[in-house]
Amino acid sequence: MAYKYMEKQVEGAKALAEKYPHMQTHQDIYKEHVEVLEKAKAFDEVIKASQKEKTYEQLGFTASRIASEYWRDKSND
DSSP: OHHHHHHHHHHHHHOOOOHHHTTTTHHHHHHHHHHHHHHHHHHHHHHHHHHOSSSHHHHHHHHHHHHHHHHHHHOOO
């Protein structure tokens, strides 16, 4: 799936956050847009996996792996 609109939102929010570094609201909005984009991509991975996996158990393992990778990457930031 294309994330063109969401990526444009992130770019715009980043530009505002860089232009006004003293305004916490812009920083928060930028972080929120980035998080929403990351979650959307992770959700799409789960949806793609659900179309490939044959059983709910396999899908559960795949979804857990994707979620673990997301939170691991999130904690490394």
